[in-house]
Amino acid sequence: MTLTVGMITTDTTDAESLASWWAEQTGAEVAETNDGWFAIVRGGSLPVWLAFQKVETVTAGKNRLHLDLTTDTDLDAEVERLLAAGATLVARRGDESFRWVTLADPQGNEFCVSGKH
Structure with missing residues (x-):
């Protein structure tokens, strides 16, 4: 069996805002927003998708x-x-x-x- 990295997910209190920031910095686009609870960034210079998952409190x-x-x-x-x-x-x-x-x-x-x- 071989594993590949498909997506890297980050917890955040504001998924859409952080996804937009990362999309702008990497020349990518916010491809999905899922009502603000989960956003996916892909394209640009990214070899994998970045995802941002809304949580109540991020880990300190x-x-x-x-x-x-x-x-x-x-x-x-x-x-x-x-x-x-x-x-x-x-x-x-x-x-x-x-x-x-x-x-x-x-x-x-x-x-x-x-x-x-």
């Missing part, structure tokens, strides 16, 4: 699973674009041989962005 603390994204443009410029779009800076990491930046989306879910490696 650092998420144990996160997206590692790469950019084929300037890393610093991409980070500034994401910050201007509503992401928050968690930490700049690495050294001159490999750098990445940890950010959080508008709902506090952490993700990392690096240059191509």
Whole structure:
């Protein structure tokens, strides 16, 4: 048996809003909204679907699973674009041989962005 990743789902208190934010950042589209309780983002630069599931309360603390994204443009410029779009800076990491930046989306879910490696 072989498993493949079909979708990555994130809990959120506002599925449509967070789906729209991620769709805008990845050049994808919100493909389904399901009355606001479950939204699916697909297309653009995404190799898998992203889903956002409405919950009453999100789990507090650092998420144990996160997206590692790469950019084929300037890393610093991409980070500034994401910050201007509503992401928050968690930490700049690495050294001159490999750098990445940890950010959080508008709902506090952490993700990392690096240059191509």
